[in-house]
Amino acid sequence: MELPVKSATYAMKGRQLLHRHGIRAYVGKRSGESGCYYYLNISDKNFAAAEQLLRNEEILK
Amino acid sequence: MIYFDNGASSHPKPQCVVKAVGDWLRKNASNPGRSGHRLSMEAAELVYNTRVALGDLFGVEKPENVILVPNATYALNTVLLGLFEKGDHIITTDLEHNSVLRPLWHLQSKGVEVSVIKVDFEDDEKTIEKMMRSIRSKTKAIVCTQCSNICGRILPIERIAERKPKDVLLIVDGSQGAGTIPINMVESGVDYYCAPSHKGLLGPQGGGLILINNRIPRPLIYGGTGTESLNPEQPLALPEHLESGTLPTAICAGMLAAANYIKDLGRKKIHSHKRALTDYAYDELRAVSGVELYMYPYASKCLGVIPLNMNGKHSGDTVEYLDQKGICTRGGIHCAPLFHLRMGTQSRGMVRISFGCFNNDREVDQLVRALKNLK
Numbered sequence: 001m002e003l004p005v006k007s008a009t010y011a012m013k014g015r016q017l018l019h020r021h022g023i024r025a026y027v028g029k030r031s032g033e034s035g036c037y038y039y040l041n042i043s044d045k046n047f048a049a050a051e052q053l054l055r056n057e058e059i060l061k
Numbered sequence: 062m063i064y065f066d067n068g069a070s071s072h073p074k075p076q077c078v079v080k081a082v083g084d085w086l087r088k089n090a091s092n093p094g095r096s097g098h099r100l101s102m103e104a105a106e107l108v109y110n111t112r113v114a115l116g117d118l119f120g121v122e123k124p125e126n127v128i129l130v131p132n133a134t135y136a137l138n139t140v141l142l143g144l145f146e147k148g149d150h151i152i153t154t155d156l157e158h159n160s161v162l163r164p165l166w167h168l169q170s171k172g173v174e175v176s177v178i179k180v181d182f183e184d185d186e187k188t189i190e191k192m193m194r195s196i197r198s199k200t201k202a203i204v205c206t207q208c209s210n211i212c213g214r215i216l217p218i219e220r221i222a223e224r225k226p227k228d229v230l231l232i233v234d235g236s237q238g239a240g241t242i243p244i245n246m247v248e249s250g251v252d253y254y255c256a257p258s259h260k261g262l263l264g265p266q267g268g269g270l271i272l273i274n275n276r277i278p279r280p281l282i283y284g285g286t287g288t289e290s291l292n293p294e295q296p297l298a299l300p301e302h303l304e305s306g307t308l309p310t311a312i313c314a315g316m317l318a319a320a321n322y323i324k325d326l327g328r329k330k331i332h333s334h335k336r337a338l339t340d341y342a343y344d345e346l347r348a349v350s351g352v353e354l355y356m357y358p359y360a361s362k363c364l365g366v367i368p369l370n371m372n373g374k375h376s377g378d379t380v381e382y383l384d385q386k387g388i389c390t391r392g393g394i395h396c397a398p399l400f401h402l403r404m405g406t407q408s409r410g411m412v413r414i415s416f417g418c419f420n421n422d423r424e425v426d427q428l429v430r431a432l433k434n435l436k
Contacts, residue, residue, distance in 0.1 A: 007288045009300055011105070027105075035291035037288055
């Protein structure tokens with residue numbers, strides 16, 4: 001599952017944050033309504049925990 | 062060859078920096094933060110790691126608050142032109158480089174008021190007092206150097222931060238201090254810190270940084286950021302808000318290697334080395350007949366830079382003579398016009414001896430011998 005983030009910088013920051021919490025994430029890029037954006041691809045089982053961590057650090061778009 | 066022009070650009074660079082730049086260009090010349098393929102992602106990760114390493118060096122908690130720019134002049138222009146407007150008042154000093162002064166004069170022509178205070182070479186408390194007395198209701202910022210590029214005088218940044226009112230921003234030109242004088246962005250109370258990669262930070266030319274600890278300035282330039290491409294507005298998030306256009310990844314590789322090198326070596330050690338070298342050079346230079354040492358009485362408050370002249374000569378003639386002896390120094394005004402006007406050396410300039418972390422006492426001895434032989 002994918003979680004859009006603010007930018008490439010936040011994608012890298014988010015990936016490292018999740019890694020520190022034992023969650024593996026992959027960075028990807030695609031385009032949407034407002035143009036290009038980066039996202040973190042996270043497995044279903046870790047999605048809720050990852051989303052909370054990323055939200056707490058204001059990494060999500 | 063002896064290189065005493067580290068105030069302009071440090072030389073030589075640590076081998077790890079040279080290797081990092083070359084290796085990166087061979088390995089991956091893709092665009093960071095623009096595409097989704099693996100090479101672009103690796104490049105983006107390198108840029109991110111550069112922010113983290115530089116942030117660690119300066120106590121910046123959020124990597125996104127480390128803005129990568131082409132040089133310190135660009136950094137200072139971004140902050141100064143991006144924060145102030147007509148009616149605002151800014152305080153600065155007579156030790157500043159034109160990278161601070163020219164943007165300020167430009168702002169002055171647009172209705173910003175600028176006060177220049179004379180730095181007290183002897184007593185920091187008097188300098189701080191002058192700054193505080195200059196503050197009025199419209200004062201928005203104090204802008205000053207961490208260490209003068211022409212005389213090496215260190216300013217009491219932390220104490221200025223302590224004494225100023227909270228709503229007056231402190232903007233620091235760290236061009237000569239970065240990499241040598243430790244500063245922590247959170248503990249020091251500095252709001253914006255600007256520095257180049259290629260001086261004390263020992264990185265390549267073409268890189269610089271802004272460390273942001275307060276509100277975000279308006280961008281100096283607008284353009285592609287690799288995100289929100291259909292939005293006509295510049296993205297609001299840092300660092301992209303202030304970083305339009307492709308970042309120089311190979312330069313970042315060099316900055317990252319340099320930051321790690323400095324971290325390993327330790328800024329206290331670099332600082333002590335430059336302190337010892339400055340003291341030794343002043344002691345030895347005093348014995349040279351005809352030498353004019355402008356800052357000798359304040360030597361203990363100056364670091365890494367010694368301005369001098371010889372026998373009433375034009376600085377350019379002395380620099381040329383030293384160059385013939387294999388010693389690189391810099392003459393002229395050093396882009397610090399107010400200091401020269403104060404010292405009365407605007408016509409002949411000064412010879413600047415500026416030390417780096419790879420200089421040593423034996424090189425100082427050779428300089429002294431050369432100056433003793435100057436007719």
